[in-house]
Amino acid sequence: MKTLEIPVVKLPKETEELRREIRQFLKEEIENGLIETKCDCWLSGFSEDFSRKMGARGWIGMTWPKKYGGGERSSVERYVVTEEMLAAGAPVSGHWIADRQTGPLLLKYGTEEQKQFFLPRIAKGECYFAIGLSEPNAGSDLAALQARAVKVDKGWILNGSKIWTSGAHHAHYSIVLCRTTPMDPNNRHAGMSQLIVDLNAPGVTIRPIHLMTGEHHFNEVFFEDVFVPDGMVVGTLGNGWAQGMAELAYERSGPERILSTFPLLNELTNVLIEKCDAKGLNEVSRLISRLWTLRNMSLGIARLLEEGVPSNIIASLVKDMGTQFEQEIPEITRLLVSVIPLTDSENRLERFLAQSILQSPGFTLRGGTTEILRGIVAKGVINQ
Numbered sequence: 001m002k003t004l005e006i007p008v009v010k011l012p013k014e015t016e017e018l019r020r021e022i023r024q025f026l027k028e029e030i031e032n033g034l035i036e037t038k039c040d041c042w043l044s045g046f047s048e049d050f051s052r053k054m055g056a057r058g059w060i061g062m063t064w065p066k067k068y069g070g071g072e073r074s075s076v077e078r079y080v081v082t083e084e085m086l087a088a089g090a091p092v093s094g095h096w097i098a099d100r101q102t103g104p105l106l107l108k109y110g111t112e113e114q115k116q117f118f119l120p121r122i123a124k125g126e127c128y129f130a131i132g133l134s135e136p137n138a139g140s141d142l143a144a145l146q147a148r149a150v151k152v153d154k155g156w157i158l159n160g161s162k163i164w165t166s167g168a169h170h171a172h173y174s175i176v177l178c179r180t181t182p183m184d185p186n187n188r189h190a191g192m193s194q195l196i197v198d199l200n201a202p203g204v205t206i207r208p209i210h211l212m213t214g215e216h217h218f219n220e221v222f223f224e225d226v227f228v229p230d231g232m233v234v235g236t237l238g239n240g241w242a243q244g245m246a247e248l249a250y251e252r253s254g255p256e257r258i259l260s261t262f263p264l265l266n267e268l269t270n271v272l273i274e275k276c277d278a279k280g281l282n283e284v285s286r287l288i289s290r291l292w293t294l295r296n297m298s299l300g301i302a303r304l305l306e307e308g309v310p311s312n313i314i315a316s317l318v319k320d321m322g323t324q325f326e327q328e329i330p331e332i333t334r335l336l337v338s339v340i341p342l343t344d345s346e347n348r349l350e351r352f353l354a355q356s357i358l359q360s361p362g363f364t365l366r367g368g369t370t371e372i373l374r375g376i377v378a379k380g381v382i383n384q
């Protein structure tokens, strides 16, 4: 059996200055009433203005080459930006997916035209992407997907549908995984390709899926005879499965798999300190120690990804442990303080608790369920 090794990353001194700059910016945005702290902000906090401001400050596409609008900064600096945004519960969902995984995907597999067209727009915080993987009958068993594209002159005609597509109603494009040759039952992963689909193209319909609260952040997306030009194929035709799987390490290991309910943990700590509640603070200190360990693991994976080391197995492990951690925060809060969760409460603890309770069931589903992740880790550790 193989052991999993994650490097220890020490944050360099320069990141302290960057962190101060981000905190000052966020403080001003909050004090001026321009943004509001929210739990699970990377999926449900949206502001076009805020995304543009982040782009203008060079905080999107930070590690990408300058010639594509990036900042050529380190993955650790990018990590500092993302964790500060999550800790403040800032409205980052617009650009999150494009920054986290579409950019790296295009840098690795995209054509020169795709890089020149999309990357600078993403880095400016003006171009958003959605993830087009899940279908009504293909979630954990993604290889069952049926969306298909058929070759025509100068492009492809796409038919099919996707579901649970976060942010599709705000996004300009989606990377759609579909079949470009019919399914081979003996090799279901073969013949898939990734297409960049313009979500405003004729034949695309986006229907909201509302949460019980009436909130809307994911969707059903239908493709009826949508024309996708040849230039919008990502990487190699038929290699979509392998390309898509490489994206998942970026998707699963970041601080958003640990910090979705951090604003609640922070507020809980403040309340317990104010009440001099030693027993409660003892519980919180256990949470903070776990958070510290998870964060170090996640930082280590950011370094591995920067070095091009395949990290899917450890990323799955961190996602499993991290999402359970963020789910436990509202549960522990309910045991420690007597408050009534209310989404529109003036009281921050009540509001953050309500947001966390409502969003947390999805944490261990989105990006791969707990059971699937554990299967990946078990098989990876035994087979290697």
Ligand SMILES: Cc1cc2nc3c(=O)[nH]c(=O)nc-3n(C[C@H](O)[C@H](O)[C@H](O)COP(=O)(O)OP(=O)(O)OC[C@H]3O[C@@H](n4cnc5c(N)ncnc54)[C@H](O)[C@@H]3O)c2cc1C
Pocket: 130, 131, 132, 133, 134, 135, 136, 138, 139, 140, 141, 163, 164, 165, 166, 167, 218, 361, 362, 363, 365, 366, 367, 368, 369, 370, 371, 372
């Ligand atoms: C908030 C949220 C946002 C999302 N955003 C997106 C998005 O932007 N784009 C996108 O493409 N998808 C998105 N998803 C979809 C997500 O990826 C799927 O929900 C997930 O992959 C599970 O698929 P499913 O819902 O079809 O459940 P199923 O696959 O039907 O699973 C149901 C249950 O059965 C278990 N199970 C299934 N197969 C096995 C197995 N082999 N062994 C053991 N247990 C198993 C699962 O663990 C789960 O508990 C989102 C989901 C959520 C909750």
